[in-house]
Amino acid sequence: MFKVISKNLLLMIPTLLGIVIISFSFIRVIPGDPVIALSGERAMTPERYDELMHEFGLDLPLHEQFFSYLGDVVSGDFGKSIATRRPVVEEFFTLFPATVELSLCALFLAIVIGIPVGMVSALKKGKLVDNLLMGVSLIGYSMPIFWWGLLMIVFFSGYLGWLPVSGRISTQFFIEAKTGFLLIDSLLSGEEGAFLSTIRHLTLPGIVLSTIPLVVIARQTRSAMVEILDEDYIRTAYAKGLSKFRVVGIHALRNALIIVITVIGLQIGILLAGAILTESIFSWPGIGKWMVDSIYRRDYPAVQGGLLFISLIVMTINFIVDFTYALINPKLRK
Amino acid sequence: MLRIRNLSVYFQTIKGTFAAVNNFDLDLKQGEIVSIVGESGSGKSVCMLALMGLLSKNSIIKYDEISFEGKNILQLKDSQRRSYLGAKMSMIFQEPISSLNPCFRVGDQVAEVFRFHQGDSKKAAQDKTIDLFTQVGIADAKHRYRDYPHQLSGGMNQRVMIAMAIALKPKVLIADEPTTALDVTIQAQILNLLNDIRDKYNMALILITHDMGVVAMMADRVVTLYRGQQVEISDKEQLFSNPKHPYTVDLLASLPEEAKGKRLNSITGVIPPLHEIFTGCIYAPRCKFAVPECQKPIKMKSAGKNHLYRCIR
Amino acid sequence: MGEGAKFFFKSLFQNKAAFLGLVIIIFVFALALGADFIAPYDASYQDRESFLLPPSWEEGGSSKYLLGTDPIGRDLLSRIIHGSRYSIFIGVSVVSLSLIIGIIGGVIAGYFGGMIDFVIMRLMDILLAFPSLLLALVIASILGPGLVNAAIAITVVQLPHFIRLTRAEVMQHKTKEYYTATKVIGASKIRLMFITLLPNCFSPLIVQGTLNFSNAILDAAALGFLGLGAQPPTPEWGTMLADAREFVLSAWWVVTFPGLAILITVMAINVFGDGLRDILDPKLRKS
Ligand SMILES: Nc1ncnc2c1ncn2[C@@H]1O[C@H](COP(=O)(O)OP(=O)(O)OP(=O)(O)O)[C@@H](O)[C@H]1O
Numbered sequence: 001m002f003k004v005i006s007k008n009l010l011l012m013i014p015t016l017l018g019i020v021i022i023s024f025s026f027i028r029v030i031p032g033d034p035v036i037a038l039s040g041e042r043a044m045t046p047e048r049y050d051e052l053m054h055e056f057g058l059d060l061p062l063h064e065q066f067f068s069y070l071g072d073v074v075s076g077d078f079g080k081s082i083a084t085r086r087p088v089v090e091e092f093f094t095l096f097p098a099t100v101e102l103s104l105c106a107l108f109l110a111i112v113i114g115i116p117v118g119m120v121s122a123l124k125k126g127k128l129v130d131n132l133l134m135g136v137s138l139i140g141y142s143m144p145i146f147w148w149g150l151l152m153i154v155f156f157s158g159y160l161g162w163l164p165v166s167g168r169i170s171t172q173f174f175i176e177a178k179t180g181f182l183l184i185d186s187l188l189s190g191e192e193g194a195f196l197s198t199i200r201h202l203t204l205p206g207i208v209l210s211t212i213p214l215v216v217i218a219r220q221t222r223s224a225m226v227e228i229l230d231e232d233y234i235r236t237a238y239a240k241g242l243s244k245f246r247v248v249g250i251h252a253l254r255n256a257l258i259i260v261i262t263v264i265g266l267q268i269g270i271l272l273a274g275a276i277l278t279e280s281i282f283s284w285p286g287i288g289k290w291m292v293d294s295i296y297r298r299d300y301p302a303v304q305g306g307l308l309f310i311s312l313i314v315m316t317i318n319f320i321v322d323f324t325y326a327l328i329n330p331k332l333r334k
Numbered sequence: 335m336l337r338i339r340n341l342s343v344y345f346q347t348i349k350g351t352f353a354a355v356n357n358f359d360l361d362l363k364q365g366e367i368v369s370i371v372g373e374s375g376s377g378k379s380v381c382m383l384a385l386m387g388l389l390s391k392n393s394i395i396k397y398d399e400i401s402f403e404g405k406n407i408l409q410l411k412d413s414q415r416r417s418y419l420g421a422k423m424s425m426i427f428q429e430p431i432s433s434l435n436p437c438f439r440v441g442d443q444v445a446e447v448f449r450f451h452q453g454d455s456k457k458a459a460q461d462k463t464i465d466l467f468t469q470v471g472i473a474d475a476k477h478r479y480r481d482y483p484h485q486l487s488g489g490m491n492q493r494v495m496i497a498m499a500i501a502l503k504p505k506v507l508i509a510d511e512p513t514t515a516l517d518v519t520i521q522a523q524i525l526n527l528l529n530d531i532r533d534k535y536n537m538a539l540i541l542i543t544h545d546m547g548v549v550a551m552m553a554d555r556v557v558t559l560y561r562g563q564q565v566e567i568s569d570k571e572q573l574f575s576n577p578k579h580p581y582t583v584d585l586l587a588s589l590p591e592e593a594k595g596k597r598l599n600s601i602t603g604v605i606p607p608l609h610e611i612f613t614g615c616i617y618a619p620r621c622k623f624a625v626p627e628c629q630k631p632i633k634m635k636s637a638g639k640n641h642l643y644r645c646i647r
Numbered sequence: 648m649g650e651g652a653k654f655f656f657k658s659l660f661q662n663k664a665a666f667l668g669l670v671i672i673i674f675v676f677a678l679a680l681g682a683d684f685i686a687p688y689d690a691s692y693q694d695r696e697s698f699l700l701p702p703s704w705e706e707g708g709s710s711k712y713l714l715g716t717d718p719i720g721r722d723l724l725s726r727i728i729h730g731s732r733y734s735i736f737i738g739v740s741v742v743s744l745s746l747i748i749g750i751i752g753g754v755i756a757g758y759f760g761g762m763i764d765f766v767i768m769r770l771m772d773i774l775l776a777f778p779s780l781l782l783a784l785v786i787a788s789i790l791g792p793g794l795v796n797a798a799i800a801i802t803v804v805q806l807p808h809f810i811r812l813t814r815a816e817v818m819q820h821k822t823k824e825y826y827t828a829t830k831v832i833g834a835s836k837i838r839l840m841f842i843t844l845l846p847n848c849f850s851p852l853i854v855q856g857t858l859n860f861s862n863a864i865l866d867a868a869a870l871g872f873l874g875l876g877a878q879p880p881t882p883e884w885g886t887m888l889a890d891a892r893e894f895v896l897s898a899w900w901v902v903t904f905p906g907l908a909i910l911i912t913v914m915a916i917n918v919f920g921d922g923l924r925d926i927l928d929p930k931l932r933k934s
């Protein structure tokens with residue numbers, strides 16, 4: 001197992017370097033002058049231009065520019081947002097909890113619904129229930145999720161008037177950000193109704209964001225289960241006189257989980273991509289919306305820093321998934 | 335103790351429904367070893383899986399009588415039937431490695447039998463398992479307990495399977511080609527182990543095999559199966575000295591003294607596919623002695639005490 | 648018709664869902680080709696009398712506009728029909744581009760192995776480290792908004808799948824006997840790569856291509872929706888949805904129908920792709 005992990009870690013090095021190169025090049029390939037892109041100042045005197053040029057180090061040879069950028073990145077300096085004049089890192093960590101909260105809720109929904117659905121479908125393979133569940137999952141799989149979000153708003157907010165359309169919490173509450181996770185902060189604040197309001201705001205975006213991962217998890221659980229239920233060791237388990245519940249819920253599921261965990265890990269990227277749309281639709285103040293807004297505002301340093309940050313997070317998570325996989329798969333343990 | 339009359343098993347497939355086993359009869363007494371022999375695909379496994387109620391859903395089982403200690407186990411309620419499986423009647427499978435769950439420690443898989451059937455505590459089940467491992471010849475049982483199937487050799491896995499099957503001292507043990515997947519040297523060890531266990535617990539053993547060598551070494555009685563049909567049932571001595579059915583003769587002929595233990599492969603031709611319908615003798619197409627008469631339905635004939643065969647000769 | 652083709656079509660007819668999917672796909676293609684003749688109005692035709700008219704069966708609807716009109720009085724049905732062109736365009740161009748580049752890259756990586764392979768695979772790792780839509784957004788923002796740029800952005804994002812798949816297939820087939828046999832008689836590298844190995848890798852690539860066709864349509868619609876794909880007044884489905892967003896609580900039809908068009912098209916392709924996979928490559932079912 002140690003071998004697997006160290007190999008994966010080694011393979012990450014060139015990838016990391018590549019990601020830094022991409023984000024370094026980003027500012028230099030966008031249309032327009034990098035000085036303007038980095039400073040956001042449009043009208044300036046030539047003196048000011050030279051001054052900025054020097055400040056950003058753009059007067060240095062390219063490779064020196066790169067190494068100085070690499071140094072900045074390693075020391076945790078991801079640039080400064082034009083719009084807010086704050087370091088990107090700071091900005092990022094203010095907004096990141098909102099995205100994490102939303103994504104975790106979505107992932108939680110996807111797992112607790114997706115796995116049982118996949119199992120039921122596998123057990124009833126070819127029967128009406130299976131066809132029904134897989135039919136619905138196909139709809140979910142093909143759903144443009146921004147449209148799905150709009151439909152939810154039309155129905156639950158517009159027609160029924162049950163749930164709020166945007167934001168993380170009703171504006172009447174002022175919650176001090178202790179952890180950044182409103183579910184926790186609202187409980188800590190002790191304000192009456194704050195927690196409920198948080199839940200109500202979380203519901204629609206949570207459902208919308210969970211849709212694709214849920215469907216993928218359900219389908220993969222089903223196909224893994226179908227295959228496993230045909231295995232010899234399942235027959236052995238029945239031959240031991242075990243109940244169906246135990247055979248399916250323990251012997252089969254344990255094997256299926258090895259596959260499903262990998263699938264769940266792969267959903268992280270999908271979740272972050274989905275968060276971009278979901279957050280835009282529900283005005284959710286997370287990094288997805290922030291990235292889109294930054295692109296709209298031509299806040300290129302923010303986009304550059306955000307891109308780098310997000311890819312680092314994706315890579316870290318992928319690594320953790322590989323690690324978990326190695327941990328739960330006895331064949332890789334030794 | 336175990337009595338089967340007229341057991342037939344059908345499979346529903348896209349190509350239609352066909353019989354994999356026809357009118358299978360069996361009587362089993364305590365302590366006895368009955369061997370079921372036949373080529374690959376003759377329905378040996380299907381027959382026993384039907385008895386255990388372990389066949390896939392696309393199967394249809396028909397029978398006149400199945401009784402185990404006077405009870406029809408296939409008609410029991412699910413929970414009652416399960417109390418027999420793995421406890422009074424258990425089975426060892428063809429492929430030891432794929433028959434063990436790759437995700438669980440082999441020890442825990444065996445201990446599960448104690449825990450599930452007897453409600454033993456984790457510790458008690460563990461101790462019993464380690465004890466059992468030693469009995470079936472697993473050295474260093476304590477450490478092997480914690481291994482996963484892929485870490486053990488085929489022979490070791492088969493010992494684990496045997497431990498699992500005999501954990502609760504069953505009345506009937508079905509061993510489905512327990513040595514086919516193993517090295518020749520290991521084969522003899524496993525067979526000896528089975529024999530010892532049978533002596534010790536006085537249980538009945540149904541031994542499925544391809545291998546006439548194994549039959550010669552182990553069996554009291556022999557059932558020869560050809561494409562789902564019993565063609566000869568006899569005591570071992572009689573079968574070896576006076577085989578009646580041409581198929582049995584051919585099987586025995588494929589066992590020259592020096593080739594003992596090898597898979598039989600010298601009969602020409604292959605088993606006709608299951609969807610082909612026969613009215614007469616199924617072996618006729620491959621039989622040296624086939625005559626037009628063979629196309630008529632053929633009944634079992636007696637050739638002396640405890641010796642039946644299905645042939646017009 | 649060859650034996651294989653016969654089997655293929657027979658299986659396709661037997662798989663009712665996949666067949667239905669194919670019928671819908673053909674229908675959408677037909678709409679795209681014949682939009683000018685089929686659609687009742689021009690995509691940009693404005694009826695200044697009828698803003699936000701509901702569908703004809705609703706109260707206040709007009710029989711002139713079956714699915715109603717949008718905020719500036721354009722016929723929704725006609726715009727959706729014309730919109731099929733853009734989705735088809737995106738799907739076809741993205742899949743063919745990424746197939747071509749992906750096949751060349753994948754065959755080279757798989758055939759040569761070693762350093763070339765390492766570099767290509769690390770490049771793909773880098774691309775995969777970005778959430779796909781985010782990468783597409785950033786690329787589109789670099790290239791500037793527009794349908795063609797969106798197609799390029801999506802191609803880049805989807806490329807890793809094709810390259811990885813082709814590479815895996817090529818590496819697998821390199822161990823087969825027919826390959827060694829051809830190599831022994833001294834066939835050239837190009838021949839070995841593209842004539843000996845490649846045709847044997849087609850089935851999974853076709854399946855992957857089908858599934859990516861639908862992803863391309865979804866991504867393009869998402870880019871349009873976020874304002875970085877096709878630009879208004881292009882009747883691209885995602886762009887139409889973006890236009891309709893502010894009416895989400897007042898005029899449900901402008902939000903519903905373009906999305907439904909996306910859903911149905913994507914679903915048809917997915918069902919067809921699933922069917923293809925079952926027919927062409929049973930072992931792929933796992934992934
Ligand atoms: N689930 C099933 N569905 C359809 N046919 C089956 C099924 N299981 C077994 N069969 C068929 O039943 C026949 C008998 O199979 P069986 O496994 O009993 O043979 P066997 O005598 O045990 O052979 P082997 O020595 O190879 O184990 C075979 O032709 C097989 O194809």
Ligand SMILES: [Mg+2]
Pocket residue numbers: 378379380428510
């Ligand atoms: Mg068998």
